[in-house]
Amino acid sequence: MTGIIIILIILVLLAIWVAGIYNGLIRSRNTVDEGFSTMDVYLKKRHDLIPNLVETVKGYAKHESETLIKVTEARKNAMAAASDAEKMQSENELSRTLRSLFAVAEQYPELKANQNFLELQRQLQSVEDDIASSRKYYNAVVKEYNNKREVFPNNFVSNMFSFEKRSMFELEDVSDRDEIKVDFGS
Numbered sequence: 001m002t003g004i005i006i007i008l009i010i011l012v013l014l015a016i017w018v019a020g021i022y023n024g025l026i027r028s029r030n031t032v033d034e035g036f037s038t039m040d041v042y043l044k045k046r047h048d049l050i051p052n053l054v055e056t057v058k059g060y061a062k063h064e065s066e067t068l069i070k071v072t073e074a075r076k077n078a079m080a081a082a083s084d085a086e087k088m089q090s091e092n093e094l095s096r097t098l099r100s101l102f103a104v105a106e107q108y109p110e111l112k113a114n115q116n117f118l119e120l121q122r123q124l125q126s127v128e129d130d131i132a133s134s135r136k137y138y139n140a141v142v143k144e145y146n147n148k149r150e151v152f153p154n155n156f157v158s159n160m161f162s163f164e165k166r167s168m169f170e171l172e173d174v175s176d177r178d179e180i181k182v183d184f185g186s
Helices: 002-060 065-080 084-105 115-150 154-160
Strands: none
Touching: 002 065, 002 084, 002 115, 002 154, 065 084, 084 115, 115 154
């Protein structure tokens, strides 16, 4: 009889242990989802600013239609992305096309002096800063979640209940980033 009681106690303790790990993984996964949703709000704000920005540039840079089309297309793709991975990839493409749009704007002094353009540029920079902050938070909670699901003994529970690894929301490849040159005037 005492053997059965000991086995029952061990089973109850094991069930409590599994439930504790499971609940911790659920809380972490929900935090990741919340982090992505917060970032998504800022991404949508950026999507809303882009048409106004494109229209303002269009009035000054009439022969830059290819760049404007690329920005519009990248925005459309970003808004249509279904999965988190597609969203991450399309948002990186949108960031690249926006950089090219601002490079075009640099060629038009009267555009750079336009108050509407300057205000849109300021708003977009503010939203980009918010996106960067929310991306940093999202990546931190993804790292915490992935670590929690992969460490021993949590990995047994995460595999048993199919907790999937989450991807970081990273910027484009390092090879795509602009190289910073410093020149102190020899």
